[in-house]
Amino acid sequence: MLTLADVHTHYAKSHILHGISLEVQPGEVVGLLGRNGVGKSTTLKSIMGLVRPSQGRITFEGRDITGMASHKVAHLGIAYVPEDRRIFKLLTVMENLRTGLDRGGLTEARRRELLDKVYESFPVLGERKNQLGGTLSGGEQQMLAIARAMMLEPKIILLDEPTEGLMPRMVSQIRDIIARLHGDRVAILLVEQDVGLTLGASSRCYIMEKGLIRHQASSAALKADPSAIHQYMGV
């Protein structure tokens, strides 16, 4: 469904991605592991159109989306949850959700359905729905960022380090939501530092180092033999 072929991306004057090739099948949860600074976030940003690759191709459902404008990428069914959450701090929780919900073509009933689903997974958002996004705690903002992406009813969600800086209780909530999304046949490309969570949630993992994919294997294989993880991540 989503394929990257030999993608090179530059950021300012640095050559970050040196030829990334990976793919995600419909409904799959795929992990992208690697140390800090190897280009994991840049990979997601390249898919989403936040940075333009200098070389290579990105295809989604057969369509070339390399360098496509972000809002068009979103309309095709790719949602993005960035690493610093980036919720709209001066909008209320409800308004944040509406940035995705108001996309047109939804009946009133469907809107209600989506909102209910999200409030069910994240009850705290329902309680705070008229509060400004900036007043939420870190964990709540993370919930909001994911909920907002869910409003787009995407085919794939690009999740960038969702558990960073979260308390363990919140981490398990993230784990549950990933499982739930997987149950709803939403594909996920999961970038994470938390190896355990990633191996548990995904069926396959790629390991990146210095802008390249160095290793890929099924999560089961990696759980059994973590030597590749030690090698490339130094954990």
Added chain:
Amino acid sequence: MLEQILVQTVNGLVNGMVLALVASGLTLIFGIMDVVNFAHGDLVMLGGFTGAVTVAHTGNFWLGLLVASVVIGLFGALLQITTLRPLIGRDPLTTIIATFGISLVLQKYALWQFGPTAQNIPQPIAGRFELFYLQYPWYRLGAAVMAGAIIGALYLFLKFGKYGIWIRATTQDRVMAAAMGIPVPLVHTGVFAIGAAMAAASGVLFAPLAAVTQTMGFDFTLRAFIVVVVGGMGNLGGSILAALFISLLEAYASLVVSPSQAVIVSFVALILTLLFRPTGLFVPTPK
């Protein structure tokens, strides 16, 4: 003496409301796309002329107001698409120079199109009332109320409604707004058009108070810049307060010095603001 101060207070508030209308468009545009629109005052001027021509042909002030706003709003959209979109991502200084170039063209175009004479619009609300020792035109109050109404409508539009959310989201984080599927380039054009329409409206509101001339744009642009900086760039509420504040200052100053000198007061206000509270006088101190 007290009466003079009170009269000047009214004057300051009236002028302030019209200025607020101009400045809110400017600050909206800056807040969302980092464009310091040097040609904003010239949009006011073009609006005034367009309104004057419409009123001259139809005799209807309200039609003039509507036509001017729509025409200049569309023109603003066209302008943004052709000259400002290619500049996205370049530093704000480039846009100020580019809009300066546009300002020159607009001024001379107005000269060509509307001729060198000043144009007038007769006051739609006739009559005066007694304000202390003066016969004060009703229209002045009317203009202030209308300006306020337009600003109020803008506020409501931004606060409720889907497009208001789009605009506010894009202003806060345009990258993330795009990632949520909001068509950011379209939002930019829309906001510029709204800003231009508001500028045009203020030109029409202003016209019955003084004449419309080709060169009046610069004065408006300068004042609007000062208001936007003092009020806090991108801060709508701040620019309204700042517009009232600056206009009141000038009104009071013209009790003591001549009106052309009174303008120095706003210059000084700007400089002091930049020295001591550069984010804006009416903005809560950033944490």
Added chain:
Amino acid sequence: MPRTSRTFWIAFVVVVAALAVAPLGLPEFWRKFLTEILIWGLLAMSSDILIGYTGMVSFGHSAFFGLGLYGAAAALLVLRSPNLWIALAVGLAAAALVAMFVAYFATRLRDIYFAITTLVFSQIFYVVIFTWTEVTGGENGLYFTQPPLAIPGIFSVRFSTVSLHWFVLAIVALSYLALRRITQSPFGMVLQSIRENEPRTRAIGYHVERYKIVAVLLSGLFAGLSGTLYAIQHRFAAPDFVFFTVSGEVVIYNVMGGMGTLVGPVVGAAFFLLLREGLSRFWAEYYLIPLGIAFTLMVIFMPQGLLGFLKRRVNQ
């Protein structure tokens, strides 16, 4: 830009010689016009230091120019026997004073705020000069006499159109050499580094503030010099010269000619002035419409200006 010394000096001498000889074959009006081009060219160069080299857009050069103009005017009016050198000195001093004010702001404000402040600054001077009629003559301006070229006690000779032209040419040529020297020195390199990436320049350890202050002072001084020369040539000072339009035109010269090249802005000034002179015979003020459009398009598509564009062509 890397230039072998020899080529540069040859080109320089040729150009100066051409400019020196030109007025001899031109009618009176064009002689004076050529001198004026040199003066505006100097102003454009001074602005390039800020806009082109340091990356600080200033809309306030009319203030420096105007203070140089009025300063020289004051000197020439007040003294019983007008003295060229005192006029120059007073004009420069006045401009330097303003430059110090602006320099202070330069260190505290970034980009747009600085640009707007310089704009406001020059307008303050405009309003003051316009309304303080008793001192500055207000709208009507000041008329004064042209000082002779004199070294007191040794000789004194009145300027003719041509000899004044040579005087101005000498000053402008020397200014160019001085500015060129400065921009190619380590100091000039730091300025350019500030333009490219100010935070990094600061991180490396340079006192960005100090460099900016010097840049503003330099820019202001040479701008004031051009104002003073204008006073000497035209014997007339008016508030119009302090109005924003002058600053705006200077920015146009810089952008059209090519920022950061020193020569570019002079070319831009010459180009603009010649075009204005030529077109205004047919189109009165409307020449600004196509010019303004051309200018705006250049800002968008040809930010390196005429010179940069030509350079690319030549290098291909």
